[in-house]
Amino acid sequence: QVQLTESGGxxxxxxxxxxxxxxxxxxxxxxxxxxxSPGKEREGVAFHQNRLQALADSVKRRATTSRDNSKDTLYLxxxxxxxxxxxxxxxxxxxxxxxxxxxxxxxxxxxxTQVTVSS
Numbered sequence: 840q841v842q843l844t845e846s847g848g849x850x851x852x853x854x855x856x857x858x859x860x861x862x863x864x865x866x867x868x869x870x871x872x873x874x875x876s877p878g879k880e881r882e883g884v885a886f887h888q889n890r891l892q893a894l895a896d897s898v899k900r901r902a903t904t905s906r907d908n909s910k911d912t913l914y915l916x917x918x919x920x921x922x923x924x925x926x927x928x929x930x931x932x933x934x935x936x937x938x939x940x941x942x943x944x945x946x947x948x949x950x951x952t953q954v955t956v957s958s
């Protein structure tokens with residue numbers, strides 16, 4: 840059973856930035872980042888395969904995603920944070936080719952890391 844472990848969450852001032860990391864216990868073809876705010880549905884933020892990556896419209900002007908396959912690690916870097924970015928951020932993965940940000944497409948999930956943006 841593959842395990843995903845997120846890190847990098849915490850409290851951040853509005854306008855700041857942070858980098859979230861997700862380490863997989865073994866290689867997974869597709870890795871992705873999701874987030875969920877209280878009372879809202881889980882939202883896809885980014886997915887990353889070896890040669891294909893995509894960011895959600897809600898963050899693409901201020902986010903990047905990268906991957907270090909030598910470390911089985913996915914990174915999500917967010918800048919110009921606002922209160923709207925406050926959420927639990929989850930790492931997701933699947934051994935298949937997944938080219939979307941539908942949470943139903945991903946079989947493997949991490950426990951999540953809280954990000955709180957304060958003004």
